[in-house]
Amino acid sequence: MSSALLKTRRSQLTKGRLPGYAIWVVLGTAVVLAAAVSALIGFDVLVWALIAAVFFVAGATLVTAAAEGRRKAADSLMTYLVYGAFVIALLPLLSVIWTVLERGLPGLSYDFFFTSMNGVTGATDNASAENGTPVLGGAYHAIVGTLQITLWATLVSVPIGLLAAVYLVEYGRGGALDRAITFFVDVMTGIPSIVAGLFAAALFALLFGPGTRTGFVASVALSVLMIPVVVRSTEEMLKIVPNELREASYALGVRKWRTIVKVVVPTAISGIASGVTLAIARVVGETAPILVTAGFASSINLNVFGGWMSTLPTFIYYQILTPTSPTNIDASTQRAWAAALILIIMVMLLNVVARLVARIFAPRTSR
Amino acid sequence: MTSVRGAQRPTSDPKGTPVATTTLTRRDAAGKSGDRVFSGAALGAGILILVVLFGVAVFLIIQALPVLGADPADITGGEGFGAYIFPIVVGTVIAAAIALLLATPLGIGVALFISHYAPRRLAMTFGYLVDLLAAIPSVVYGAWGYAVLAPRLAVVYGWLAENLGWIPLFAGPASQTGKTILTAGIVLAVMVLPIITSLSREIFLQTPTLHEEAALAMGATRLEMIRMAVLPFARAGIVSAAMLGLGRALGETMAVALVLSGGALTASLIQSGNQTIAAEIALNFPEAYGLRLSELIAAGLVLFVITLAVNIIARWIISRHREFSGAN
Structure with missing residues (x-):
């Protein structure tokens, strides 16, 4: 029923x-x-x-x-x-x-990491294709160039970005200047990377004569792309530092700049560090600005202030677009993809590091 | 600070020994100049950013000036700068438009999936996956489009030319290599997708839960709830997300430089031809000198102005939305 x-x-x-x-x-x-x-x-x-x-x-x-x-x-x-x-x-x-x-x-081998393209010509590639021997030449010069140019870009943009964010959060009172900076930082994030490259090229052409292409010019171009990212992420992090911490510090008679350096920034350091790492990850794969500022080299150049330089992205670009040996392009293609793999691993590692940094150095909320 | 000093002075040196006072004031003086230096440096950094942006415009203009005074016959193409820049501006717009047409609906769909459809526990992971798309360097996308996507699409283009060739957009003969403006647009769409997705996702997640629950309680299906509660709330955000994506697509260089075999302006999307400003600069700058250099920098200036306008409009929409949003 x-x-x-x-x-x-x-x-x-x-x-x-x-x-x-x-x-x-x-x-x-x-x-x-x-x-x-x-x-x-x-x-x-x-x-x-x-x-x-x-x-x-x-x-x-x-x-x-x-x-x-x-x-x-x-x-x-x-x-x-x-x-x-x-x-x-x-x-x-x-x-x-x-x-x-x-x-x-x-294409990944010990030699690929630790040899440059110095002396590797079309004849070399043809010979290795005919004899079936391993492809010669590697990306050592490009890896070194990438690390150096990125390092200098970081050295230029992190202090500027950090200080600008400190100004906006700690000193800014919402006046016309502050609003202008906030607005143009937002706008700057949208600058096409090639325009940033042209800017650096034009700037150094005016200062040091036309055709000045060095690793440092590329670093300046990358800084233009990096600064807004650093400012944005640092600003977000400084904003969430509780005001009670600042007030407690002021109540002890500590100067404002010491409060910022000793209390505010250390509290937010994990977020700032991860933001900077993400900014590095963003610029490390940039190709266009390097192309117009650092030229292209096939041998190792350790001096960022003189001579042309290669980075992994430009290495990939030129290996694909202008193969070393026009008749046997496989060797160049293989080098390009191996370099692409290294580049992607670098970028992914930076992303992972950023997340780990944010997690490990996060301020402990409980005792 | 001053009040503390004032209170301590009389008590600290009854016999006229100024030990405590001097250390206090000395420290204070150091602190004061430290304060001044630090705030000055912070302000300087802020102003430097404005100067840099201003400098971008000024230096580009200075380097581009020779183009204005040049004999039209000396400009590439031989008909003056206007005739030179017009086709590549149009090409840039075509590529960006294709990217946006493909990426906007897809991006909104993916954002909705992550915010409203995916199982809660997996949604975060899915979000990371889509963000990974943004982490891949543009030159790798270019290489991928060049080596993987273009040959596959060449087959599709052949079919399109055969069957839909009467539409001017698909006029044959189709490119055999697949290196056309449509392929470039598709690669750009992939690169723009994470931008549109992550911005729209943020806004979808901000929809007031009460609105959503009210709609569901009235018997609305999930689609009706999204159409009545989520989309009206997020409209401005979606528009600005698409605009920011447009800004990125307009200025993207490597994907186009590697994927497109450029040429004169054509209406057909499946023939080789067309060129974008960014790719034109990247392909020709390394060998350029003299007037050609100025030409390319002037082209960069045009690109800068276009993207600046797009970005300013997008930011303006976002800030307006923030003021009038019903979320708070």
Whole structure:
């Protein structure tokens, strides 16, 4: 008696709703149908997946519309589209990482890290292709250049960015100047990297004569890109330092600058450090500004203030665009992808370090 | 500070021994100059940023000036600077427009997925994954577009030219290598996607929960809730996110320089041709000298002005939104 009642009630509650298995039936049908269609036009896994997805979304929406009405159908269509958008967004990420791993790993060797392109010519590549010997030449000069240019860019931009953020948070009173700085820092984050490069090139051309290209010019260009990022993240971090800490320090008679240096900045240092690391990660992969400021070198140059310099991004760019040996481009392609792998690992490491720094050096809230 | 000093002075030296006073005042003097130096340095750094931005404009103008006085016949193309810059401005706009058309709907979808659809526990991880897209250097995207994407798309372009060739956008003959403005636009879309996603996601998450719950309590489906509560709240934010993405797409260099085999302005998206300002500069700057150098810097100035305008409008929308937002 009671079980019969339960049964009718349940069926009334779920009346007009699709049973749970319906969606799986639609999915199965879509996959099978898509396999048939893609077999007709030439089988390819991607085409198959694409057709199956279209069939499934259309089928599921139609079935829902028939059983549950238009509103529910629109809702489920949106759900599929949103999930689909995420899958589509992940495809390039997976494809890029896979490509770089697949093509970059064969080129990674001890020699690649510790030799430069000095003396490596088209003839060298042709010989190694003919004899089947390993590809000669490496990215040592580019790695050194990347580290030096990035180091100098950091040295220039971190003090300026830090002080500007301190000014905005600790000294600023919301006047016209403060608002102008805040606004233009925001605008500066949107400067195209090549324009930053042109700026540095134009500046040094005026100061030291046209055609001045050194590692330091590139550092200045990168600083233009880095400063707004440092200011933004430092500002955010300084803002969340509780005012009670500042007031406690003032109450002990401590000067404002000592309060900032000894209390405010140390409290926020983990966030500031991770912000700086992220800023470095952003500029380390920049190509365009280096291209117009540091020129291109194939041998090791340790002097940032004189002579042309290579970085990993420009190394990749030139290896792809102008292969060392036009007849055997495989050697250059292999070097380019190996360099891309190193570059990506550097950037990812910097990102991980930034997160770790933020977590490890975070101020302890409990005793 | 002064009151402390004033209170201590009489008590500290009843016999006229000024030991305590001098140490106090000496320290104080050092502290005072420290204060002055430090605040001066902070202010200086702030002003320096304004000077740098101003300097970007000034130095570019100085270096670009020779172009204005030059004989039109000496400019690349032989018809003056206007005729030289116009096609590459249009090319820049086309590439950025393609990127934005693809990335905006996709970015909003991904942002909605992370903010409202994905299982709560995984949403953070998914957010990191999409942010990883932003971490990949642009030259790697360029290499990927050049070596992986373009050859695949060449097949699609061949099909498009065959079947939809009557539309001017898809007029054949399609590029055999796939290195066209459409490929460049797609690569740009991938690079812009994380910007649009992360900004819209932040704004979607700020939607007042009460509005969402009210909509759901009235029997709205999730789609209706999003259309009634989330999207109206986030509209300004989405627009500015798209604008910031546009700014990035306009100025992106390497993806275009590597992916596009440039040329004259054409309406067809699947032939080689068209060029963007940033790629034009990157490809020609290393060998340029004299007037050609000024030309390229002038082109950079044009790019700077365009992106500056786009960014200022985007920031202005954001700040307006902040003032009038119903969230607080």
